[in-house]
Amino acid sequence: MPSRRNNIELSAAEIRTFLDSSKTLIIVSNGADGYPHPMPMWFYVDDAGCLLCTTFGKSQKIVNLRRDAKASLLVESGLEYAQLRGVVIYARAEVIEDLDVAIDTLVKINTRGRAVDAAQREALTAGVAKTAAKRAVIKFHPQRYVSWNHAKLGGRY
Helix, strand or coil: CCCCHHHHCCCHHHHHHHHHCCCEEEEEEECCCCCEEEEEEECEECCCCCEEEEEECCCHHHHHHHHCCEEEEEEEECCCHHHCEEEEEEEEEEEECCHHHHHHHHHHHHCCCCCCCHHHHHHHHHHHHHHHCCEEEEEEEEEEEEEEEHHHHCCCC
């Protein structure tokens, strides 16, 4: 039986739309003990297609990514097999330690998908600034995508 892989792949535009509509990213970094270290994180996608999130600078994710910048990222959805959609992104991580970048990243993550006025943005910026100094930004530079949308099969497997 021929592979149906090409039938379920997402186009570049579909991948971007799916990522923009998703909130949680599973980051899989490489642990020192050889075990993968999967962790959920909120994220946003910048104009260049990089995925950004922020975490405490002393977290295990940061330790792992400083040692080995390779990461696998997973975004998925679907409660039934026929509706499974997802993207795996093989990426290189860049750890950024910059207060302004951390604040900007936190604001962008926390305002995704909703309109905020200047006063709301200012209040959010002040709120996230309280912990931003302890945070690092992880900027994932995608190298390769693997994607699927089982709904494209129309219930035929």
